[in-house]
Amino acid sequence: MTQRVYNFSAGPAVLPVPVLEQVQREMLALPGVGASILEISHRSGAFLPIIEDAEKNLRKLLSISDDYAVLFLQGGSRLQFSMVPMNLLGPGQVADYILTGSWGNDALKEAKKAGETRIAWDGKAGNYDRVPRREELNLEPQAAYVHFTSNETIQGVQFAAEPEVGDVPLVCDASSDFLHRPLPVHKYGLIYACAQKNAGPAGVTVVIIRKELLKRSDPKLPGYLSYDVHAQNGSMWNTPPTFAVYVLKLVAEWLLSEVGGLEAMHARNKEKARLLYEELDRSGGFYAGHARPECRSLMNVTFRLPSEELTTQFVSEAKKRNLHELKGHRSVGGIRASIYNAMPLAGVEALRDFMEEFRRKNG
């Protein structure tokens, strides 16, 4: 097999090897079709079962009921930052935002262009090192929705469970931890997630929306920006990103058949994260974790070394061990190890071993 490295990229990110192998096998011609997945019409008999299976697999993995529509859109989370308020936030209404890091702030910026917003909690004072406790949330009971970011990739801060917001529709940017554990979807009004962390390649964004909320989409919205238009057309109002949907389908199949579902995936993810956080905790401050222990992300492990020099040295020596893409986000620096679903345990163990050795030599 081609030489592969352990790729700790925050996204686009590592995918399951069996999925890549199937994509490779079928690249010249899908079995029984005689043309590549890249070449077939989205309305063809070859593609329709693919997008239907993608949806079925997601519904099975997350136990999504018929009260919800599942959409496959383009434009990433950035477009969702605008689509959420443009569809759900009517004139005279207000939307609540819970801010636990960079992405939540970016979502709020776009929402402000579309309507009235409030900040229900902001972790800025603590440099976004945690999520709020229930009693800290300052919620507006009449809000059009409450928005939160389940995992902040840059800060490495994650909600272990969704915030309690009463009857107000809960909207979640789940881009960076989608499918990492089972979700009680019935507690949500809308969940959106770009695929390029746990679910597939860049280029497709999954939206799970309670059908009742589709009524809020104003018919005067630009067509591509209306959830209702996409739902009415089964994500076929325009040509969907067919290849990305196909890979997402394969990833979901891998989760169902090879991993055994999201409970099993969650257990694997907890075990992988534990290995790295234990090394942080026993490093005596050599590796200084950013997130408070109770809010640590299972997806993005973020920490700092004692100096810029050691950080650079860490990244460069790691690379020699085939441990790639460990540099923290350019806005915060330090180290970030992203260990999404498809990162194998062996990769995390190799990183943990390297961290121990590096600490002994340089600590």
Next chain:
Amino acid sequence: MTQRVYNFSAGPAVLPVPVLEQVQREMLALPGVGASILEISHRSGAFLPIIEDAEKNLRKLLSISDDYAVLFLQGGSRLQFSMVPMNLLGPGQVADYILTGSWGNDALKEAKKAGETRIAWDGKAGNYDRVPRREELNLEPQAAYVHFTSNETIQGVQFAAEPEVGDVPLVCDASSDFLHRPLPVHKYGLIYACAQKNAGPAGVTVVIIRKELLKRSDPKLPGYLSYDVHAQNGSMWNTPPTFAVYVLKLVAEWLLSEVGGLEAMHARNKEKARLLYEELDRSGGFYAGHARPECRSLMNVTFRLPSEELTTQFVSEAKKRNLHELKGHRSVGGIRASIYNAMPLAGVEALRDFMEEFRRKNG
């Protein structure tokens, strides 16, 4: 090699085999990178040369000057139907639309939601069988822009050259004939094209915009909908559709190196279309072409048979000869043979031979 058919799909559509083979070879790991194109960060040292080369190749193929920005966006032409007026059409201004088929009408529908529009010409009375002559255009000299659709995939009607509109910025939906011939880009204000006909897989849309027009983007626009935001961030305001950009880069390389540029591609396309239209013309009306001869599309050859029964029989017998996806669009019926850049001459010859034989048996 895997058994492949001749795929006359209108889009997503046939791609060059050498491109598919390279994608296949590199699927597990890009050379020297150790990770798949599906897994690497858009900001990584592995991806940046890919998106830069994609742009360079397009600039070379179309001789695009530095007065123009080249953007790689998501959302297909449908999102462009909204973005064009939202960015370019200010309050109190009006935009002219030239309607030569279904897609132009859909573009107009979205533009009406965003501002004031006029119809500069409408081919409806002739059932969209031609493009307008210069003197038929009823243009507003103060218009914010003039929009036209260079090729209508459903009707099979194409502009052989862009309409003359004076100093008003010319905006072109070139989705279905992009890169099929050289273009005098300097005559355009903005050209947009989803990739899934001639340029790559579904999921990326190329926008070529005169930089001067970026000033028109209102800072209050939703971020993803602003051309100026994308241009300022080199198409990296959000994660671009990395895989689709990579394939587009390979297709452009194929055009440059294997085909020899767009003049050579245009010659090939004219020759392929000639073979089919000649068969229409000598069929004595058995194959009734939709477009008037002087407006025939080089990309989508549309025609009708004497009856529904013969149409069904044609499609089904063709399929037995490995000639796939020949059914006309569901809105107009009949037959449509899409013969984009990557359809080999041999495929068109096989179709032409089948058409002759079918006509002799059933005519």
